[in-house]
Amino acid sequence: MEINLLWGVFGIFVLLPLAGSILSYLGKKFAIYIGIIFALIPTIMLYPFYAQNISELINIGVNINLVFDTTTWFFMLMIDTVAFASFLFAISCVKKKPEGFASLMLLSLAGANGVLMSRDFLSLYIFWEMMSWSAYLLILRSSGEYARRYLLFGILSAYFIIMGIGIFYYYTGSFLFSDSAGIPLMGWFWILFFLVVGFAVKMAVVPLHVWAPYAYSSEPSFVSFFSGGLSKLGTFGILMGMYGIAGLSILQGFGTFRDVSLFGYPFALLGAFTAFIGTILAIFQDDLRKLLAYSSIGQLGYVMVGLGLGTPLAVSGALFHAFNHAFFKSLLFLGAGAVIYRTGKYKISEMGGLGYRMPFTFLFVLFAIFALAGIPITSGFISKWMLYEAAIEKKFVIIAPLMLIASVGAFLYSFRILYGVFLGQLDKPYENIKEAPLPMLVAMGILMLPLLIFSIFPGWILEWIDDIMKSTGVGTIDYNTYSYYSSIGGANMLVLWIAFMLVFIVAMLIFLMKKARKVDQYDNYLAGESPPYVQLHAAHNFYKPLRDTWAPLLKYSIDRAYEKLSRFFVEGFEEIKKIYTENPQDYAAYLGIAFLLFLFIGWWLL
Amino acid sequence: MIAVHPVLLIAIPLFFAFLLPLIGLFSKKVLKYVVTGTIALNTIIALLVFREALNSPIFDILGGFKPPLGIVLMVGPLGGFIALIINMAGLIISIYGMEMKKEPLVKYYMLSLLLLMGANGMVLTGDLFNLFVFLEVTSIASYGLAAYNKDLKGFEGALKYVILGSIGSTFVLIGIALIYSQLRTLNMLDIATRLNEMDPYVKIVAFTSLFLGFGVEAEMFPLNTWVPETYDGAPHSVSAMFASMSAKAGIFALARVIFTIFAFTNYLWFVVIMGVLTVFFGEIIAYAQRDIKRMLAYSSIGQMGMILMGLGIGTTMAVEGAFFQMFSHAMAKALLFIAAGYMIYATQTEKMSEMKGIGRNPLIGIPLLIGILSILGMPPFIGFYGKFYILMGGFSEGYYAIIALFLAASLVEVAYYARFIKIAFEGGGKRYPSPKATVYIPLLLFAVIIVIFGVYPKPIFEILSHVTTFLTGGV
Amino acid sequence: MIPYYYLASVALIVIGIYIVIAKKNLIKIIIGLDMMDTGVNLLLISIGYVKGGTAPIENGNYTLYVDPIPQALVLTAIVIGVSVMALALSIVIGLYKNTGSLELDEIRRERK
Amino acid sequence: MIDWINVLIQAGVTALYLFLAIVIGLLFLGIGRKVTARIHNRVGPPVYQNFIDVGKLLAKKTNIRHNWIFDFAPLFGLAGVLLTLAYLPMGGYRLLSGEGDLILLLYVMVIPALGFALGAGASSNPNAGVGVMRALTLMLSYEMPFLLVLLSIMILYNTASLDVLLSKQMHFAWAIAMLPLSALAADMALQGMMMEKPFDIPLAPHEIASGPMVEFGGKYLGMLMLYSAGSVIVETTLFVDLFLGGGVVLDPATYGILAYVVNYLVWFLLIFVVWLIALFINAVFPRFRIEQAFKFYWKWPTIIAAIGLVQAYIMSAFLGVMP
Numbered sequence A: 001m002e003i004n005l006l007w008g009v010f011g012i013f014v015l016l017p018l019a020g021s022i023l024s025y026l027g028k029k030f031a032i033y034i035g036i037i038f039a040l041i042p043t044i045m046l047y048p049f050y051a052q053n054i055s056e057l058i059n060i061g062v063n064i065n066l067v068f069d070t071t072t073w074f075f076m077l078m079i080d081t082v083a084f085a086s087f088l089f090a091i092s093c094v095k096k097k098p099e100g101f102a103s104l105m106l107l108s109l110a111g112a113n114g115v116l117m118s119r120d121f122l123s124l125y126i127f128w129e130m131m132s133w134s135a136y137l138l139i140l141r142s143s144g145e146y147a148r149r150y151l152l153f154g155i156l157s158a159y160f161i162i163m164g165i166g167i168f169y170y171y172t173g174s175f176l177f178s179d180s181a182g183i184p185l186m187g188w189f190w191i192l193f194f195l196v197v198g199f200a201v202k203m204a205v206v207p208l209h210v211w212a213p214y215a216y217s218s219e220p221s222f223v224s225f226f227s228g229g230l231s232k233l234g235t236f237g238i239l240m241g242m243y244g245i246a247g248l249s250i251l252q253g254f255g256t257f258r259d260v261s262l263f264g265y266p267f268a269l270l271g272a273f274t275a276f277i278g279t280i281l282a283i284f285q286d287d288l289r290k291l292l293a294y295s296s297i298g299q300l301g302y303v304m305v306g307l308g309l310g311t312p313l314a315v316s317g318a319l320f321h322a323f324n325h326a327f328f329k330s331l332l333f334l335g336a337g338a339v340i341y342r343t344g345k346y347k348i349s350e351m352g353g354l355g356y357r358m359p360f361t362f363l364f365v366l367f368a369i370f371a372l373a374g375i376p377i378t379s380g381f382i383s384k385w386m387l388y389e390a391a392i393e394k395k396f397v398i399i400a401p402l403m404l405i406a407s408v409g410a411f412l413y414s415f416r417i418l419y420g421v422f423l424g425q426l427d428k429p430y431e432n433i434k435e436a437p438l439p440m441l442v443a444m445g446i447l448m449l450p451l452l453i454f455s456i457f458p459g460w461i462l463e464w465i466d467d468i469m470k471s472t473g474v475g476t477i478d479y480n481t482y483s484y485y486s487s488i489g490g491a492n493m494l495v496l497w498i499a500f501m502l503v504f505i506v507a508m509l510i511f512l513m514k515k516a517r518k519v520d521q522y523d524n525y526l527a528g529e530s531p532p533y534v535q536l537h538a539a540h541n542f543y544k545p546l547r548d549t550w551a552p553l554l555k556y557s558i559d560r561a562y563e564k565l566s567r568f569f570v571e572g573f574e575e576i577k578k579i580y581t582e583n584p585q586d587y588a589a590y591l592g593i594a595f596l597l598f599l600f601i602g603w604w605l606l
Numbered sequence B: 001m002i003a004v005h006p007v008l009l010i011a012i013p014l015f016f017a018f019l020l021p022l023i024g025l026f027s028k029k030v031l032k033y034v035v036t037g038t039i040a041l042n043t044i045i046a047l048l049v050f051r052e053a054l055n056s057p058i059f060d061i062l063g064g065f066k067p068p069l070g071i072v073l074m075v076g077p078l079g080g081f082i083a084l085i086i087n088m089a090g091l092i093i094s095i096y097g098m099e100m101k102k103e104p105l106v107k108y109y110m111l112s113l114l115l116l117m118g119a120n121g122m123v124l125t126g127d128l129f130n131l132f133v134f135l136e137v138t139s140i141a142s143y144g145l146a147a148y149n150k151d152l153k154g155f156e157g158a159l160k161y162v163i164l165g166s167i168g169s170t171f172v173l174i175g176i177a178l179i180y181s182q183l184r185t186l187n188m189l190d191i192a193t194r195l196n197e198m199d200p201y202v203k204i205v206a207f208t209s210l211f212l213g214f215g216v217e218a219e220m221f222p223l224n225t226w227v228p229e230t231y232d233g234a235p236h237s238v239s240a241m242f243a244s245m246s247a248k249a250g251i252f253a254l255a256r257v258i259f260t261i262f263a264f265t266n267y268l269w270f271v272v273i274m275g276v277l278t279v280f281f282g283e284i285i286a287y288a289q290r291d292i293k294r295m296l297a298y299s300s301i302g303q304m305g306m307i308l309m310g311l312g313i314g315t316t317m318a319v320e321g322a323f324f325q326m327f328s329h330a331m332a333k334a335l336l337f338i339a340a341g342y343m344i345y346a347t348q349t350e351k352m353s354e355m356k357g358i359g360r361n362p363l364i365g366i367p368l369l370i371g372i373l374s375i376l377g378m379p380p381f382i383g384f385y386g387k388f389y390i391l392m393g394g395f396s397e398g399y400y401a402i403i404a405l406f407l408a409a410s411l412v413e414v415a416y417y418a419r420f421i422k423i424a425f426e427g428g429g430k431r432y433p434s435p436k437a438t439v440y441i442p443l444l445l446f447a448v449i450i451v452i453f454g455v456y457p458k459p460i461f462e463i464l465s466h467v468t469t470f471l472t473g474g475v
Numbered sequence C: 001m002i003p004y005y006y007l008a009s010v011a012l013i014v015i016g017i018y019i020v021i022a023k024k025n026l027i028k029i030i031i032g033l034d035m036m037d038t039g040v041n042l043l044l045i046s047i048g049y050v051k052g053g054t055a056p057i058e059n060g061n062y063t064l065y066v067d068p069i070p071q072a073l074v075l076t077a078i079v080i081g082v083s084v085m086a087l088a089l090s091i092v093i094g095l096y097k098n099t100g101s102l103e104l105d106e107i108r109r110e111r112k
Numbered sequence D: 001m002i003d004w005i006n007v008l009i010q011a012g013v014t015a016l017y018l019f020l021a022i023v024i025g026l027l028f029l030g031i032g033r034k035v036t037a038r039i040h041n042r043v044g045p046p047v048y049q050n051f052i053d054v055g056k057l058l059a060k061k062t063n064i065r066h067n068w069i070f071d072f073a074p075l076f077g078l079a080g081v082l083l084t085l086a087y088l089p090m091g092g093y094r095l096l097s098g099e100g101d102l103i104l105l106l107y108v109m110v111i112p113a114l115g116f117a118l119g120a121g122a123s124s125n126p127n128a129g130v131g132v133m134r135a136l137t138l139m140l141s142y143e144m145p146f147l148l149v150l151l152s153i154m155i156l157y158n159t160a161s162l163d164v165l166l167s168k169q170m171h172f173a174w175a176i177a178m179l180p181l182s183a184l185a186a187d188m189a190l191q192g193m194m195m196e197k198p199f200d201i202p203l204a205p206h207e208i209a210s211g212p213m214v215e216f217g218g219k220y221l222g223m224l225m226l227y228s229a230g231s232v233i234v235e236t237t238l239f240v241d242l243f244l245g246g247g248v249v250l251d252p253a254t255y256g257i258l259a260y261v262v263n264y265l266v267w268f269l270l271i272f273v274v275w276l277i278a279l280f281i282n283a284v285f286p287r288f289r290i291e292q293a294f295k296f297y298w299k300w301p302t303i304i305a306a307i308g309l310v311q312a313y314i315m316s317a318f319l320g321v322m323p
Helices: A002-025 A028-045 A068-092 A098-115 A123-138 A144-172 A185-202 A220-232 A231-248 A248-253 A263-282 A288-309 A312-343 A358-375 A379-393 A398-420 A438-456 A460-470 A493-512 A544-554 A558-577 A583-606 B008-025 B029-055 B078-099 B105-124 B129-146 B152-183 B189-192 B200-217 B226-233 B236-261 B268-287 B292-313 B316-347 B362-375 B382-397 B401-425 B437-455 B457-464 B467-471 C006-021 C026-046 C069-101 C104-111 D004-039 D049-057 D069-086 D102-108 D108-120 D126-156 D162-171 D182-193 D211-215 D218-243 D256-283 D291-296 D300-318
Strands: A054-059 A063-068 A483-486 A490-491 B058-061 B071-074
Touching: A002 A028, A002 A098, A002 A248, A002 B401, A028 A068, A028 A312, A054 D069, A054 D126, A063 A068, A063 A098, A063 A123, A068 A098, A068 A220, A068 A231, A068 A312, A068 A398, A068 A438, A068 B401, A098 A123, A098 A220, A098 A231, A098 D102, A123 A144, A123 A220, A123 A312, A123 B382, A144 B401, A185 A248, A185 A263, A185 B129, A220 A288, A220 A312, A231 A248, A231 A558, A231 B401, A248 A583, A248 C069, A263 A288, A263 D004, A288 A312, A288 A379, A288 A398, A288 B008, A312 A379, A312 A438, A312 A460, A358 A379, A358 A398, A358 A438, A358 B200, A358 D108, A379 A398, A379 A438, A379 D126, A398 B226, A398 D108, A438 A493, A438 C069, A460 A483, A460 B226, A490 A493, A490 B189, A493 B008, A493 D069, A493 D218, A493 D300, A544 B316, A544 D126, A544 D291, A558 B029, A558 B268, A558 B401, A583 B200, A583 B268, A583 C006, B008 B029, B008 B071, B008 B105, B008 C006, B029 B058, B029 B105, B058 D069, B071 B078, B071 B105, B071 D102, B078 B437, B078 B457, B078 C104, B105 B129, B105 B236, B105 D069, B129 B152, B129 B200, B129 B226, B129 B236, B129 C069, B152 B189, B152 B200, B152 B268, B152 C026, B152 C069, B189 B236, B200 B236, B226 B236, B226 B292, B226 B362, B236 B292, B236 B467, B268 B292, B268 B401, B292 B316, B292 B382, B292 B401, B316 B362, B316 B382, B316 B437, B316 B457, B316 B467, B316 D162, B316 D291, B362 B382, B362 B401, B362 B437, B382 B437, B382 B457, B382 C026, C026 C069, C069 C104, D004 D049, D004 D069, D004 D182, D004 D256, D049 D218, D049 D256, D069 D108, D069 D218, D102 D108, D102 D162, D108 D211, D126 D182, D126 D211, D126 D218, D126 D291, D126 D300, D162 D218, D182 D218, D182 D256, D182 D300, D218 D256
Parallel strands: none
Antiparallel strands: A054 A063, A483 A490, B058 B071
């Protein structure tokens, strides 16, 4: 019975997308529709499987362990929903070889679900790599160079993970997470170090983030799944590594600093720096996709902080933030995709005024930006709140200000999107631009809902998170349906919403007292005197003054450091290449020398 | 009683190889079908032999002399497996070989059959001197094939191969002579049982000689210097054969030297170091290449180094990984060489930088991607299991630093393959002629094998469970 | 106590390798290879040598004869050596046709 | 079960407080104009001038709008500022401050600004865009020291709730006495927050024609004036609540209604003082450029605030001062 249930779950969440991937490749023109069906079924099937706890050891030569529990469920909820929305979005925008798109998307979805279900390193690694290379091929569809950068870092992460796995295997001789008894502390350190660093690459933690701005510049419908969905696997991996496999007692064994493990603290610090650097760099981007990419880096930095701190509040904040990020960042990428689809431009400064022509897109993006910036009428606020309070209640005076100032920076780049793309002057070429097609809007609408719902009822999601906290043994959090508390404060979302509604009605009443007449956009301070065509959209080089002040610091770039490093290596490779002189006599000499050397070593060994 | 004599695996290609000139007198067109048919027959026999060997090792005594004096073919499960791989790869490559146009075709087909026969013999034989003979047969066929294009590049490559190859075989012969001088026997199992009668110093010299001699064929650093130029100068199908047939035979011979004959356990770390050096230099220099075939050749060196590493680590897991890797590398690298052959034909250049958009044709692109992903060790392709098992085996022996070095080198491998994919799938290239059936059928066959056994590796692992006996000095 | 004929074979091998490494002329290099071969063959033969033994021809009159196996081996090795030499020389001919030279550095210069 | 009568009474009182706050804000704006004029040796408009202005603007017949996003500015501006006020304890009356803490307040404060920025952006006047850009840059500048100050207070008093903070200050000592350096930095930040000179860069009437405000007129401008009146109160009250104990001198628990009246008066006095200080600085300083403002804020106030933070950290973590 038990095993049947497990295979059922495995079939629905992993094998079904896999089958779908083959079917949709054969489906040619209808590939996307087939893809939607196969992405929808797992998403819907999540509902009956809530709070199931299925776990099975399977022997395929080595023991593997497939599990479906709340952690799996929670992560699947975001990844599958985001995948479904991305597919919906793709109906109208993926025209070039849709069968490749659909089958690869389903493949990476299957890989992602597989990662979430595995509680042993072997299946984890297999599914992880599957997800990784299908994502690589998806990026390859739009740019080989971006794909190359991604692949390098993707494999780097896989190799870090494999180092961790290997050391684990050395001590235990098993791949099961549960067989972790008897590993000495030093062993734990290296295992966790490699695992966390490996998974952190997926979360684009500075300084391993340089792939992200490029990878996130490919097809929008994929990128929303990538940034929203797949990057959460990094979160899952770190959660599993630090709290699922090792557990608090081992982390605390490294020594503690105000109840926070000395192992986790540096990673939390790194996360805070990531949040800061990602945000600052996002402010200065003019390419819409790059801006969102850097913002994604910054936001996942927050998640890293939470995971590193490891108090119940921090970890649940991290999970909640990951959840929010999945939805609002996918929504933003989809919004960006819709805008790019309509205008064909990537640069923020080349757009402008689209909000008047694409009102729904604008509203959805606006809501996502509210969530991103942490405006309290969205659930994005709550997760940020939890992370701040977690840092402040433990008096971390470096992490907390970095996070706080990064969130102020988030307003800056958010407004750059809002103003540059949707507000300001509508440029002539976009005079007759249409609203995004319906599937795109539906996709965005689906993604918006959780952000709204969980801002009023944070207790619902916190219940799931609390379940995860309990199962990983991190602790419990203090919450009820509408409100949530830390040791130093708390907030009630229902009161906020009611108060907001009331004051909004007041403002509305005052506003509606008088009617207003609508005038053309050129009827502004030039009083209609403007020549027939002037572009007066002030979005070019938007934060120039700020950029000027930051210039001495922006001079140092991690990207360039990597380029320098790679150039150094390539030059070194060219030098090493000279060993192969292409002269057979040298080669013969090598052979002779090798013989003598081997003999010498052999004798020395005797 | 033996149902199928393994000697057929050697006899059939030999017979048809010398029958070919006669057939060639009547019709040149039939030749290619004859060759493919021969290899297909061989493959079937290999399969039968392999099934037989799975139950119990086959000892086929030749010439009527009893071992240890007489020559014996001994086929264990692993030997049968490698023979099957070699024949299978040979079969698929021979389909690609059908499109060969350059005269003298008779000689090409003859030499390729001889190469197959030599490789088969190297894998199957149980006699040390016989091993040398088959090594030489393989080498001579290879020298001929390497220079088959009759251009400067081909001749230069062949010259290097000849020089290094004959020095290598000289070393092999020295090793054989030393062993014989001490033990008066050439049968491998016999040597293995009586090994401790040998003077330790002579043993070291003998081992070194054999190790180096087979190392030349197995592309071990620093003896692999001939590889890039020979692979580069040879016809494309021949490069594929080198990578998937003679190199595999060489590494299997090396494995038998290490495990069956000398049964080393305490000095294996030395093999690991040689392996990792091979990987390291192979991958790094591959990055610095501009020509596709050279890049593939160096990458082949890297892969062989990985196999060597797996052998050297010496745990069951790692050696299983090494054998799996032999299989996956034979398939994937043959695929890549055939694809490279098409690319060079279509673009009229070997420079990778001028192959823009060559992979955009799905008939080429998909097998190409599958091959490269398999080489990079991505699941669910066969390349994954070998790599993973070798690494895990290494970890369980505590070779952390070496594996870190290995992974760094692998990262370089990723870098250059990604660079190649980037160019191959870049938009805006010219329109290229679409591949002929003789090109895409082998590509797809290889790709299908790579995917099927990647998704369902269980049969292979069942075969590889015999590694345990192999490690303890069995067949 | 190492018999002197072992030394001779070692000397032959070393000289052969030296020629291969040092001489620039392709024919000389091949001669070097051949010398190595000869050295090894000598080694093999000398292993089978039994002092005072006669040729191992089976007519029943001898009790002391040299080990027949190395002789068989050497026969095979010589055949193989010859064919390798033939192929090597044909490759050299090919190189000569392509470049008009037998000197290794000139051929390599030609390449560039 | 919720006590609905109590809730309604509380809501009514809160509404009254909000109304009073807006009135006081308008009054303060008038006082500001007058005081500045006197310092400049001008006569200046009467103190009640702003009431007249707002009344006139709201009653105007002709109103001009650009599009629906343009309407966000007055709506979100006014609603947001009222919401913010509701979360600030005023004169010892907690309003909603028990239902949310400083972090919430910090983010609620953004709602009106963001709404305003959206409306301004939608006006398609480039000056508005430049103005908003400057405002946001200025925000990034002053938030650095201000956040450090907030953090020092939260760490020292070990609470993030303004309500708790007020009672702790009442029973222990005002934060200005505990953390004088932080108070100094906070006042510097306040100047930027209120966009008074030398930090009135976003408005800069002579450069960019009042920046974000440029396109608004009629009821739009009227509501925005209400918004700015409210935000004056928000900002001064925030400072008073943080450092001056919110003006709470008598404990309402013991003195009842008298305490509320006295506290309200003290609070009024205190915010007036804070406002006057800002006015004086405003009257005598020229305007920074935005780069200068950024550099200034990330240099001196940040250093001072950081020293304050270190002080708070040492007091709380090592000396064990636990208010």
